[in-house]
Amino acid sequence: MMTLYGYWRSSASYRVRIALAMKGIEVAHVPVNLRKGEQGEAAHFARNAQGFVPVLELEDSTRLTQSLAILDYLDAIEAEPPLLPGDPILRAKILGAALTIASDVSPIQNLSVLKYIRAEHGCDDAAVTAWCRHWIAKGFNALEEIAQTTETEFLYTDRPACFEICLIPQVYNARRFGVDMDAFPRLSAMDEACRKLPAFIAAAPESQADAV
Ligand SMILES: N[C@@H](CCC(=O)N[C@@H](CS)C(=O)NCC(=O)O)C(=O)O
Numbered sequence: 001m002m003t004l005y006g007y008w009r010s011s012a013s014y015r016v017r018i019a020l021a022m023k024g025i026e027v028a029h030v031p032v033n034l035r036k037g038e039q040g041e042a043a044h045f046a047r048n049a050q051g052f053v054p055v056l057e058l059e060d061s062t063r064l065t066q067s068l069a070i071l072d073y074l075d076a077i078e079a080e081p082p083l084l085p086g087d088p089i090l091r092a093k094i095l096g097a098a099l100t101i102a103s104d105v106s107p108i109q110n111l112s113v114l115k116y117i118r119a120e121h122g123c124d125d126a127a128v129t130a131w132c133r134h135w136i137a138k139g140f141n142a143l144e145e146i147a148q149t150t151e152t153e154f155l156y157t158d159r160p161a162c163f164e165i166c167l168i169p170q171v172y173n174a175r176r177f178g179v180d181m182d183a184f185p186r187l188s189a190m191d192e193a194c195r196k197l198p199a200f201i202a203a204a205p206e207s208q209a210d211a212v
Pocket residue numbers: 009010011012013034039051052053054065066067068102107110111112113
């Protein structure tokens with residue numbers, strides 16, 4: 001069995017958990033407690049030189065990092081349901097929207113980034129919250145604009161794909177930081193629909209054994 005090193009509230013771990021559940025792949029879950037700083041311990045750096053979760057360890061001990069690369073691996077070993085379609089243009093559009101979250105929005109709220117702006121730039125709780133809200137809303141504004149032009153239930157498809165796997169964990173974070181989701185009706189509808197599906201329920205932070 002493969003092992004997923006993750007954290008219940010980590011959005012990148014949440015993405016991988018959704019993909020695993022959608023594909024019906026069972027893994028062993030090993031928590032790395034980010035609040036306690038376990039990602040900075042030597043044991044975890046040996047798994048991921050960046051000190052991030054998630055890490056997917058294969059049966060032969062090969063370790064994969066970066067959630068979107070892990071999703072790509074899971075699509076390669078288990079085709080159904082596909083996380084990205086075969087059509088090259090649709091594929092690029094879905095991946096582009098997913099990367100808007102995974103590359104442009106999510107990293108700016110990383111625990112290490114927030115610790116840095118607190119320690120080096122004197123940001124207090126209010127400033128950190130304002131920072132997170134600003135960058136999430138900026139990304140969501142662009143995605144909502146795209147979503148207003150498509151007629152599918154989800155962004156470009158009628159079932160959740162790679163984009164929604166990135167969106168739902170980011171909406172979870174948006175709520176934590178008090179982003180007004182009423183400003184994003186299409187994204188909110190996708191979030192509501194996904195969170196009713198068994199794979200998304202199983203992968204949700206509150207369903208994890210290490211949730212506190
Ligand atoms: N681009 C990476 C991001 C991974 C990442 O940022 N993980 C966060 C949790 S969501 C983390 O481990 N943070 C620990 C820290 O910032 O110290 C991916 O998609 O896997």
